Structure formats: C-alpha cells, structure tokens
Amino acid sequence: MLSCEDVKAAISANLDGEESPLPQDVIDAHLHACTDCANFFEQAAAMNRTLALHTPEAPAPDLSEVILDGVESEFQKGAARRATSMAFARVAMVLVAVAWLSWAVVVLLRPSGSAMGNDAYGTQLFIEAVSMRCALAFGLFFAAWQPRLIVGMLPFVGGLWMFSLGMAVRDLITGTIGGGLLLQLVLLLSTLMTLAWAWLSHVGWVMVREALRSLGSAPRSEL
Structure with missing residues (x-):
C-alpha cells in the first residue's frame, strides 16, 4: 500500500x-x-x-595576469619601436653632421677662401660661414650623443632655416640665387627633420598627443 x-x-x-x-x-x-x-x-x-x-556563483577567473602580460607586451613593443627609431635618427644626425663638416672643409680648402685676405668684409663672411657649418656639425654630433639636448637645438635650427628660406625667396625673385644657398637650405631642412625625428623617438608621441588634447580642451569655468 x-x-x-x-x-x-x-x-x-x-x-x-x-x-x-x-x-x-x-x-x-x-x-x-x-x-x-x-x-x-x-x-x-x-x-x-x-x-x-542563494547558491554562490562560481568565482570569475582571475584575468589580471593575462591583462598585465598583454599590457607589458604592448609596452615592450612600443619601447622597442621607439628605440629602433631613435637609433636610425641618431645615425641620420651623424650623417648630416658629417655633411656640414665636409662642407666647412671644402670652403676652407677652396682657393677663393685664401683670396679674401685683402677684403675685411669678405673675410668676415668667410669665417662666419665656416664657423656656422662647424657649429652645426658639432651640435648634431653632441645631440646624437645626448638626445636630451635636441629640444634646445630645434628652435635655433628652425629659425635659421626659415630666415635662410626667406633670403632664398628674395634671391630667387631677383634672379641672384646661388647653388650654395640651395645646398644650405637642403642641409638645414635635413638637420631640422632629423632633429625632429630624434626628438619624437626620444620623447614619444605621448607628449604631442597630450599637447594637442590640451589645445582642444575647453577652459575650466570658475565658480
């Protein structure tokens, strides 16, 4: 039953x-x-x-190590890319410095350099031209050795290139432009570009992005 x-x-x-x-x-x-x-x-x-x-759910898997490994891997890749870019930029700075120094030596050895002994103004221009080329070469060599000094050279080289470009445009209009001025413009532009390349590789694009973001941010209103 x-x-x-x-x-x-x-x-x-x-x-x-x-x-x-x-x-x-x-x-x-x-x-x-x-x-x-x-x-x-x-x-x-x-x-x-x-x-x-009320049955407790199974704990979520701990993904912190996976996330940290991914972040660390991306950071290492970014650091490796910046280091490689910086190495090439430093080589480029050395090559441009050699070009400036070679030009200074050519100016010193050419016969027209010794023919200015009786022209005080021409001698002064000759000395200044050689000194400027040697100074730029020395600055590039030193910046390739100590990249933290690049930021100080950028305004100087940029201003020198802009003023030289202005003189070149004037001479182009008057028809008196010479090959030396064109070569100087090319070398100055190469110097500016290699310095900017090295600076971006050394500091990274983070500062550039932050600066652009700060320019586009709205001003904080005061209460």
Missing part, C-alpha cells in the same frame, strides 16, 4: 535530481488526493527554489 512517507521520499528525490522510486503519474495522483503531501511538495519546492537563488 502506498504511504505518504513513500510519496514524500519520491518528491524529495525528484527535487534533488535523483531517480524517483515511484512513477510520476502515481505521485501526481497522490498529491491530488492528499492535502498533506501536496503541502509538503509546495514547501519543499519553495525551499529548493530559495536554496537555488
């Missing part, structure tokens, strides 16, 4: 996900006829739902 205890045991087995000792239609028929077992089923089902809601 089927007892309430057998039905309750079967109900508990069903709620626990175990194999029920009684068929489901027999349990349903008994619950329809027995109020006590029906109440037991409702209470057991409610408790089972409550326990399911």
Whole structure:
C-alpha cells in the first residue's frame, strides 16, 4: 500500500535530481488526493527554489595576469619601436653632421677662401660661414650623443632655416640665387627633420598627443 512517507521520499528525490522510486503519474495522483503531501511538495519546492537563488556563483577567473602580460607586451613593443627609431635618427644626425663638416672643409680648402685676405668684409663672411657649418656639425654630433639636448637645438635650427628660406625667396625673385644657398637650405631642412625625428623617438608621441588634447580642451569655468 502506498504511504505518504513513500510519496514524500519520491518528491524529495525528484527535487534533488535523483531517480524517483515511484512513477510520476502515481505521485501526481497522490498529491491530488492528499492535502498533506501536496503541502509538503509546495514547501519543499519553495525551499529548493530559495536554496537555488542563494547558491554562490562560481568565482570569475582571475584575468589580471593575462591583462598585465598583454599590457607589458604592448609596452615592450612600443619601447622597442621607439628605440629602433631613435637609433636610425641618431645615425641620420651623424650623417648630416658629417655633411656640414665636409662642407666647412671644402670652403676652407677652396682657393677663393685664401683670396679674401685683402677684403675685411669678405673675410668676415668667410669665417662666419665656416664657423656656422662647424657649429652645426658639432651640435648634431653632441645631440646624437645626448638626445636630451635636441629640444634646445630645434628652435635655433628652425629659425635659421626659415630666415635662410626667406633670403632664398628674395634671391630667387631677383634672379641672384646661388647653388650654395640651395645646398644650405637642403642641409638645414635635413638637420631640422632629423632633429625632429630624434626628438619624437626620444620623447614619444605621448607628449604631442597630450599637447594637442590640451589645445582642444575647453577652459575650466570658475565658480
């Protein structure tokens, strides 16, 4: 004979996900006829739902090491790119410095340099031209050795190139432009570009992006 205890045991087995000792239609028929077992089923089902809601979820996997490895890898790649770019920029600065120094030597050795002994103004221009080329060569050599000094050379070389360009435009209009001035413009532009390249490689584009962002930011309103 089927007892309430057998039905309750079967109900508990069903709620626990175990194999029920009684068929489901027999349990349903008994619950329809027995109020006590029906109440037991409702209470057991409610408790089972409550326990399911309060069951702690599985902890999320710790991805901090993966994230840090990714960030570190990107940082290392960026640092490697900047180091490679800086190495090429320093080689370029040395090559441009050699070009300036070679030009100074050519000016010193050419016959027209010694023919200015009786022209005080021409001698002064001759000395200044050679001195400027040697100074630019020395500055580039030193900046290639100590890249932190590049930022101080950029305004000087930039101003020298702009004024030389202005003189070249004037001579081009008057038809008196010479090859020496054109060569000077090319070397000055090469010097400016290599210095800017080295500065960006040394400092990185972070400062440039921050400066552009600060220029586009709205002013803070005072209360």
